[in-house]
Amino acid sequence: MSEDNKNQTGTPKPEEVGRGEEAKAQAEGLPRVEEPTSESRPVEENATPAVQVPAPQADQPPVTVNEDESKEAKAKAAAEARAARAAAREAAKKAAEGGDAGGADAPPKAPSPKQPVLDHFVHVLKENLGDAAVLEAWINEKDDHLPCVLLEAGLIAKAAELLNGHPELKLTYLRNLAGSDMESHMEVIYHILRLEDMQEYCIKVKTDRNAPTVPSVTPIWNAADWNEREVYDLLGIDFPGHPNLTRIMMPDDWVGHPLRKDYEPLDPEV
Amino acid sequence: MADLLRNEMTLGNFTIFLLLAVVMLLLVLGFVTYAIYFERKVIGWMQLRIGPNRTGPLGLLQSVADVLKLLLKEDTIPAKADRTLFILAPVITFVPSFAVLVAIPYTNWGYFANMNVGVLYYAALSSISTIGVVLGGWASNNKYALLGGMRSAAQMISYEIPLVISMTGIIMVSGTMNIRDIVLNQDGGFWHWNFIPQIIGFVVFIIAAVSELNRTPFDLPEAESELVAGYHVEYSGFRFAFFMLAEYVYVFAIAALTTAMFLGGWHSPLPFLDFVPGIVWFLLKFSSVVFFLFWLRATMPRVRVDQLMGFGWKVLLPLSLVNIFVSALYIELFLR
Amino acid sequence: MAIRTEELLLNVGPQHPSTHGVFRVIVKLDGEVIKEAIPVMGYLHRGTEKLAENLNYTQIIPYTDRLDYVSAMTNNYVLVNTVEKMMQLEIPEKAQFLRLIVMELQRVASHLVWWGTYLLDIGAMSPFLYAFRDREMIINFFNELCGARLTYNYMRVGGVKWDAPEGWIQKIREFVPYMKSKLEEYHTLVSGNEIFLARIKGVGKYDAETAINYGLSGANLRCTGIDYDVRKKDPYCIYDRFEFDVPTHTGGDCYARYLIRMEEISQSLRILEQALEQYPEEGETMGKVPRVLRVPEGELYSSIESPRGEIGCYIISKGKDKPYRLKFKRPSFVNLQILPKLLVGETMTNLITILGGIDIVVGEVDA
Numbered sequence: 001m002s003e004d005n006k007n008q009t010g011t012p013k014p015e016e017v018g019r020g021e022e023a024k025a026q027a028e029g030l031p032r033v034e035e036p037t038s039e040s041r042p043v044e045e046n047a048t049p050a051v052q053v054p055a056p057q058a059d060q061p062p063v064t065v066n067e068d069e070s071k072e073a074k075a076k077a078a079a080e081a082r083a084a085r086a087a088a089r090e091a092a093k094k095a096a097e098g099g100d101a102g103g104a105d106a107p108p109k110a111p112s113p114k115q116p117v118l119d120h121f122v123h124v125l126k127e128n129l130g131d132a133a134v135l136e137a138w139i140n141e142k143d144d145h146l147p148c149v150l151l152e153a154g155l156i157a158k159a160a161e162l163l164n165g166h167p168e169l170k171l172t173y174l175r176n177l178a179g180s181d182m183e184s185h186m187e188v189i190y191h192i193l194r195l196e197d198m199q200e201y202c203i204k205v206k207t208d209r210n211a212p213t214v215p216s217v218t219p220i221w222n223a224a225d226w227n228e229r230e231v232y233d234l235l236g237i238d239f240p241g242h243p244n245l246t247r248i249m250m251p252d253d254w255v256g257h258p259l260r261k262d263y264e265p266l267d268p269e270v
Numbered sequence: 271m272a273d274l275l276r277n278e279m280t281l282g283n284f285t286i287f288l289l290l291a292v293v294m295l296l297l298v299l300g301f302v303t304y305a306i307y308f309e310r311k312v313i314g315w316m317q318l319r320i321g322p323n324r325t326g327p328l329g330l331l332q333s334v335a336d337v338l339k340l341l342l343k344e345d346t347i348p349a350k351a352d353r354t355l356f357i358l359a360p361v362i363t364f365v366p367s368f369a370v371l372v373a374i375p376y377t378n379w380g381y382f383a384n385m386n387v388g389v390l391y392y393a394a395l396s397s398i399s400t401i402g403v404v405l406g407g408w409a410s411n412n413k414y415a416l417l418g419g420m421r422s423a424a425q426m427i428s429y430e431i432p433l434v435i436s437m438t439g440i441i442m443v444s445g446t447m448n449i450r451d452i453v454l455n456q457d458g459g460f461w462h463w464n465f466i467p468q469i470i471g472f473v474v475f476i477i478a479a480v481s482e483l484n485r486t487p488f489d490l491p492e493a494e495s496e497l498v499a500g501y502h503v504e505y506s507g508f509r510f511a512f513f514m515l516a517e518y519v520y521v522f523a524i525a526a527l528t529t530a531m532f533l534g535g536w537h538s539p540l541p542f543l544d545f546v547p548g549i550v551w552f553l554l555k556f557s558s559v560v561f562f563l564f565w566l567r568a569t570m571p572r573v574r575v576d577q578l579m580g581f582g583w584k585v586l587l588p589l590s591l592v593n594i595f596v597s598a599l600y601i602e603l604f605l606r
Numbered sequence: 607m608a609i610r611t612e613e614l615l616l617n618v619g620p621q622h623p624s625t626h627g628v629f630r631v632i633v634k635l636d637g638e639v640i641k642e643a644i645p646v647m648g649y650l651h652r653g654t655e656k657l658a659e660n661l662n663y664t665q666i667i668p669y670t671d672r673l674d675y676v677s678a679m680t681n682n683y684v685l686v687n688t689v690e691k692m693m694q695l696e697i698p699e700k701a702q703f704l705r706l707i708v709m710e711l712q713r714v715a716s717h718l719v720w721w722g723t724y725l726l727d728i729g730a731m732s733p734f735l736y737a738f739r740d741r742e743m744i745i746n747f748f749n750e751l752c753g754a755r756l757t758y759n760y761m762r763v764g765g766v767k768w769d770a771p772e773g774w775i776q777k778i779r780e781f782v783p784y785m786k787s788k789l790e791e792y793h794t795l796v797s798g799n800e801i802f803l804a805r806i807k808g809v810g811k812y813d814a815e816t817a818i819n820y821g822l823s824g825a826n827l828r829c830t831g832i833d834y835d836v837r838k839k840d841p842y843c844i845y846d847r848f849e850f851d852v853p854t855h856t857g858g859d860c861y862a863r864y865l866i867r868m869e870e871i872s873q874s875l876r877i878l879e880q881a882l883e884q885y886p887e888e889g890e891t892m893g894k895v896p897r898v899l900r901v902p903e904g905e906l907y908s909s910i911e912s913p914r915g916e917i918g919c920y921i922i923s924k925g926k927d928k929p930y931r932l933k934f935k936r937p938s939f940v941n942l943q944i945l946p947k948l949l950v951g952e953t954m955t956n957l958i959t960i961l962g963g964i965d966i967v968v969g970e971v972d973a
Contacts, residue, residue, distance in 0.1 A: 221819060318735060
């Protein structure tokens with residue numbers, strides 16, 4: 001999932017988007033094979049193509065075209081779009097395995113200006129925590145070329161200590177701590193910042209969905225305290241090492257973790 | 271009045287005294303009603319809004335409506351509260367407030383008692399109300415009320431001392447504790463009034479008086495935003511009205527006392543204005559003191575408890591002692 | 607014989623005039639001194655993040671209004687900004703200007719609310735009414751602009767929903783000097799008051815390291831001398847075109863925070879002046895945006911400076927028109943973490959002073 005962070009189809013220009021989006025929408029209006037969503041609203045997804053279709057038909061030849069022909073054309077366009085997306089994903093995967101943002105086979109992209117920053121960061125982490133610590137590293141272009149790293153879950157506390165006290169990196173400000181249920185696993189995302197020059201880094205950790213546990217970084221960055229409690233409360237990820245891991249938003253005797261994708265609310269109408 | 275007091279106590283005289291006391295009580299209650307109304311109006315004007323203006327013409331019946339509401343409310347007593355003390359507390363707070371009014375002379379002929387120890391009587395009785403406040407806080411069986419009651423006891427005791435000592439300066443200069451005689455000594459123009467030679471005493475007295483009244487900036491016992499009404503949080507209906515009544519009757523008493531002791535009582539500020547009856551001057555001075563109290567409430571933030579105690583003991587008390595010293599010097603140099 | 611004392615367990619809130627919403631602090635008291643304070647929240651948790659997973663982006667905008675309801679425009683903007691960055695949309699000039707004007711007016715209004723309620727907690731009743739009189743003028747501007755007084759639902763992905771009505775800009779041009787003179791008055795009334803200063807100075811002090819470690823932002827961080835304002839450090843909208851200062855102070859106590867927020871009002875007025883001068887009368891209020899907003903796959907965290915601190919929005923998108931995961935980094939939530947630490951050893955009265963100085967809105971704490 002995290003490999004797909006990169007731009008697959010390049011920057012869509014606003015005028016073109018309408019048409020391209022339509023084709024995609026058409027494709028997805030058909031029986032969905034790709035993304036199994038556990039959202040309980042399939043009705044809305046199917047409804048979207050119906051909303052879109054009438055819209056920018058103004059410049060296309062209207063009703064005179066045969067129904068079947070237009071359907072064929074649409075199916076073709078849909079198939080092309082799907083093929084293009086599949087190809088792009090392949091290319092992206094290859095580029096990701098190369099560990100380099102500017103993969104040679106992928107659509108030509110200039111190497112990111114923050115690539116050296118990312119490399120240095122990865123180097124520091126690997127040097128102190130071992131080569132197996134950093135599972136992946138990439139640049140998130142849209143987010144101002146943010147260097148992102150996927151870390152081994154068990155090492156996050158040590159990494160936090162390292163980064164907090166590192167004389168050069170000085171990553172003392174924890175900007176955001178978020179948890180996410182990715183259906184096959186759970187993720188915790190940390191955004192840390194160096195205040196002197198506003199260089200930000202993103203660290204992700206993945207953990208197993210059945211017994212999710214990530215060492216707590218609260219002893220190092222106190223800003224994580226209630227954020228981790230919220231993640232525990234709403235997603236069920238355990239943070240060993242946290243001084244007071246109790247529910248924060250839900251009542252203390254609540255059962256279940258509401259933000260999970262498979263959460264059954266008490267009142268199904270809600 | 272004086273000749274009535276000199277006669278022996280027959281049934282007729284007793285009835286007259288009783289009726290006069292009832293009239294006074296009604297006057298004081300009327301004052302309280304309209305003091306509340308004017309406080310809301312004045313504070314409203316200072317806050318760029320109009321105060322009450324719906325009930326009755328110009329909102330004049332607002333306090334009447336409020337009192338009626340309080341009378342008709344359910345009389346709740348918390349389950350685990352100490353019933354006797356709970357019921358007794360408002361009474362203990364209110365009775366001294368009314369009882370001190372007897373010592374103050376209003377005009378040349380309008381006084382209820384010509385006590386030789388008027389000031390002492392006033393200071394002694396006004397301290398009894400503190401007991402009522404503490405009792406109310408304790409008997410409510412509520413932590414907030416208890417905190418409020420404790421704070422109030424500490425505050426009222428600490429500020430009683432500068433209050434009385436600042437009055438001692440006047441007693442020394444006038445040579446008497448009889449309030450009527452103190453007023454008579456301020457005859458002439460406003461330069462004879464006691465607030466000029468006793469300026470330090472006047473300032474200390476005003477500050478201590480505001481604190482005794484539990485009004486902003488010293489309204490910790492009722493700090494609304496912290497203790498949610500402090501010692502009278504569990505009181506509702508008429509018992510609550512008693513506490514409020516006691517507070518406003520004390521406003522009346524303190525304002526009257528200030529007028530009598532520092533501002534020349536019923537005397538006019540300039541000798542040639544003597545034709546204006548004394549009661550008018552008394553009322554004018556009295557109203558300006560009451561207005562000053564309302565003005566303070568609209569403007570000042572609240573003082574913190576430890577700062578309050580520090581201020582009372584470390585600033586006001588030494589100042590009032592300095593006042594006594596200066597008064598003694600003044601007597602020695604100018605009045606002998 | 608020693609006196610037997612007991613620790614008093616006091617509940618401040620959730621219904622309390624001064625906790626700024628439904629927020630509860632369980633306080634262990636020894637006399638008047640606090641031994642331990644445990645904040646309890648969640649009374650206003652409405653599941654915004656979970657609800658957002660079933661709504662498309664335009665539908666989430668009204669939900670953002672209700673997070674920090676005192677400062678709704680900035681909340682709208684943080685969501686819209688994140689989506690726009692992910693879709694890499696161009697926003698027209700006029701929309702940018704309208705957004706900036708509206709956000710700075712919102713900052714003034716929010717700080718006025720803070721000022722009025724803070725002084726009310728401290729015991730002065732009148733500044734509350736003066737502050738709300740001025741805020742009423744700002745709210746009326748917003749009412750004319752987008753039809754609502756508190757929850758505006760004004761920004762859209764790609765621009766703003768409504769154009770400024772006739773004469774609206776002129777009214778704001780008249781408002782700015784009026785507000786400046788009022789700010790002078792407020793300083794005269796309150797900032798020199800002895801009682802007020804005695805209540806505030808030295809209360810709730812912390813140093814820069816603690817502030818950074820706790821992840822504080824906004825005036826809470828700048829009161830320790832650290833010059834971190836997202837508008838300057840990581841400019842968004844068109845803030846980099848305007849000249850303004852970021853007030854900082856080295857006191858680290860409630861007084862420093864007070865001064866900084868008052869100064870922020872005057873800096874906002876400065877930005878407004880410049881923006882109103884350069885305001886383009888002609889222009890589009892909405893950029894070229896697809897009818898159905900499908901955000902390409904990816905994730906993004908973007909943050910802006912709200913009156914309470916740094917508010918951030920983190921979106922994980924799977925290419926659909928609804929976010930897969932939407933997380934708000936709420937400044938009040940993060941800033942409040944320092945409360946238990948600051949309260950140890952303080953008196954009950956100072957609890958209210960410190961809590962007011964952190965400037966929280968419970969809608970944001972609970973989300």
